[in-house]
Amino acid sequence: MPQADELTRLVNGVLWPGFLGSEMPEWLGTALDDGLAGVVYFAQNLHGDTAALSAEIHRRAPRALIGIDEEGGSVTRLETDTGSTVPGAAQLGVVDDVDATEATGYEIGRRVDAIGADVVIGPVADVNTDPRNPVIGVRAFGDRTDLVSRHTAAAVRGIQRAGVAACAKHYPGHGDTHTDSHHDLPALTLSQEEIDAHHLPPFSAATDAGVHAIMTAHICAPQWGDAPATLNSDVLGRLRADGFDGVIITDALDMAAIRERVGIGGGAVRALAAGADLLCIGNPTNPGAAMLPDQDEIDYLIARDAIVAAIRSGELPHERVAEAAGRVAAMADAVRPRSAAAEAPFDADSIADRAVRVHGDLPAFADEPTTVIDLRRASSLAVDSAASHVALALAAGGDIIRIDAESADDAEVGAVAQRAGAAQTIVLVDRVDEGTAQRHVLDSIRSVAPRVVAVNVGLPAHAEGAVVSSPAASLLAARAARRALLAH
Missing domain, CATH: 3.20.20.300 (Glycoside hydrolase, family 3, N-terminal domain)
Incomplete structure (x- = not known):
């Protein structure tokens, strides 16, 4: 021993x-x-x-x-x-x-x-x-x-x-x-x-x-x-x-x-x-x-x-x-000694742009401060990255409104829907499958403000209306989604 x-x-x-x-x-x-x-x-x-x-x-x-x-x-x-x-x-x-x-x-x-x-x-x-x-x-x-x-x-x-x-x-x-x-x-x-x-x-x-x-x-x-x-x-x-x-x-x-x-x-x-x-x-x-x-x-x-x-x-x-x-x-x-070789410059933006998918007819989108209604759930412990920066990048200086889709009542949803109808607005989601709380709130907002755009940073999922899918809660993905909006 x-x-x-x-x-x-x-x-x-x-x-x-x-x-x-x-x-x-x-x-x-x-x-x-x-x-x-x-x-x-x-x-x-x-x-x-x-x-x-x-x-x-x-x-x-x-x-x-x-x-x-x-x-x-x-x-x-x-x-x-x-x-x-x-x-x-x-x-x-x-x-x-x-x-x-x-x-x-x-x-x-x-x-x-x-x-x-x-x-x-x-x-x-x-x-x-x-x-x-x-x-x-x-x-x-x-x-x-x-x-x-x-x-x-x-x-x-x-x-x-x-x-x-x-x-x-x-x-x-x-x-x-x-x-x-x-x-x-x-x-x-x-x-x-x-x-x-x-x-x-x-x-x-x-x-x-x-x-x-x-x-x-x-x-x-x-x-x-x-x-x-x-x-x-x-x-x-x-x-x-x-x-x-x-x-x-x-x-x-x-x-x-x-x-x-x-x-x-x-x-x-x-x-x-x-x-x-x-x-x-x-x-x-x-x-x-x-x-x-x-x-x-x-x-x-x-x-x-x-x-x-x-x-x-x-x-x-x-x-x-x-x-x-x-x-x-x-x-x-x-892993020692290092053996990294020289590589060509890495173009992350190009990859992120290629990953974006646009569904539905996007409304005209101006390069100006944008209201973002963030319906996403809290991150898991595995994901301690700054997911708030997704909303910040999409807003470009505009207001960010956070709603807990699981607990929001009709009055709260109605109030933000009114705001969405009065300004250029993105609804930020990461789970919009049929029957989810985020899908319910998104549909409720669209019943008042039908021209809002949903930006989905979660798994691709079908939803009615204009949806831009950019599947990552990252700064890179948010910027790619905003570029897609501006290009239409």
């Missing part, structure tokens, strides 16, 4: 925590000295000189892996304050040009490399077959397996050509769920045959493209028993059997699907036992008002100490953790 210091170093080699602030806290420096696998950057970490912070982390621990959720479109950490200027997966799926997707992947990788990070936690390889999905949606390339497969592979090639690692997510597919695993445990009702046919191929495509890492999903299915995929050796064993020999990374262990059932510590032990290699602990700001000043260190220690105890008791084999740590170290070696 290893000595205590050796055991701590071994366990640290499979842990990937978040931290608070834009400077390295003391506990993190100590953990890096003791072999910590690295860190995950979230928005709250990026307000200072991030490249200098990354350099400090790498000086402290040259093999430390710095990861970041930078998907483009609706999910950005680098551009949280402004909204993303990189196309998102749904936009790329609409365009269906694998060269554009590979170029976008390279641009994401280049930006991540520029701040000194090593792992892009993307692309999303989920096939979004359930339009009610609250957490994937426009983060996916689409709802067709062949489309998602070819664009997942292209994104992996682009990201990794920039010299950083890609991490395809969320195995074995989070696209056919209608529960957000940040809040509860989603359950699939698909047969194993349906999962095999429709949701696994994009991960095989990522493997064939040489992806360094694949992230698990906190989802369950009756045929797997009670354990979600992240904690399920049968599910993760299938990933290995299908030929993936890179790093299996867990989705965040502080998400409710894990934390409220087995806890961060229990999740850490069970994920390793199931075959995971690198444990993403999560964003310490997620508890919100309940967050403690040292929440980051607390979460890290819970995971570390639980694994140490499990090894000491014999519950978790030392060899399994050593195997996992070895894979993580091998990935760290693979």
Whole structure:
């Protein structure tokens, strides 16, 4: 049995925590000295000189892996304050040009490399077959397996050509769920045959493209028993059997699907036992008002100490953790030194314009301040980008009126409808399927002001009247939608 210091170093080699602030806290420096696998950057970490912070982390621990959720479109950490200027997966799926997707992947990788990070936690390889999905949606390339497969592979090639690692997510597919695993445990009702046919191929495509890492999903299915995929050796064993020999990374262990059932510590032990290699602990700001000043260190220690105890008791084999740590170290070696080659200038606007779809007859639209009535629901915890900048870009200095479509009464809707009839107005939506609250409010506004234009930044959906679809809650998508309005 290893000595205590050796055991701590071994366990640290499979842990990937978040931290608070834009400077390295003391506990993190100590953990890096003791072999910590690295860190995950979230928005709250990026307000200072991030490249200098990354350099400090790498000086402290040259093999430390710095990861970041930078998907483009609706999910950005680098551009949280402004909204993303990189196309998102749904936009790329609409365009269906694998060269554009590979170029976008390279641009994401280049930006991540520029701040000194090593792992892009993307692309999303989920096939979004359930339009009610609250957490994937426009983060996916689409709802067709062949489309998602070819664009997942292209994104992996682009990201990794920039010299950083890609991490395809969320195995074995989070696209056919209608529960957000940040809040509860989603359950699939698909047969194993349906999962095999429709949701696994994009991960095989990522493997064939040489992806360094694949992230698990906190989802369950009756045929797997009670354990979600992240904690399920049968599910993760299938990933290995299908030929993936890179790093299996867990989705965040502080998400409710894990934390409220087995806890961060229990999740850490069970994920390793199931075959995971690198444990993403999560964003310490997620508890919100309940967050403690040292929440980051607390979460890290819970995971570390639980694994140490499990090894000491014999519950978790030392060899399994050593195997996992070895894979993580091998990935760290693979992303250094950088190998990015010169590329042609990246034209994000062109891709975004190609992704716009116009339905119905657009009214004359002037380049002037515009009233925006924003009916969108609150973002999920996965999407901490500045979605408010979508409305700001569309308004161009005009008024922004926010309505909770789920709770708005007739008087409130009637009042904004009157305002909409008196000025150039956009109704901003991201879910206008038949029967949704946003569709009901949009139809009510149009009954009073029939010439309003709906701008849909969610999944494409049919709605009567003029609709401009630009599928991403991003600055880039909003600007493309406004250009489309001005062009008609």
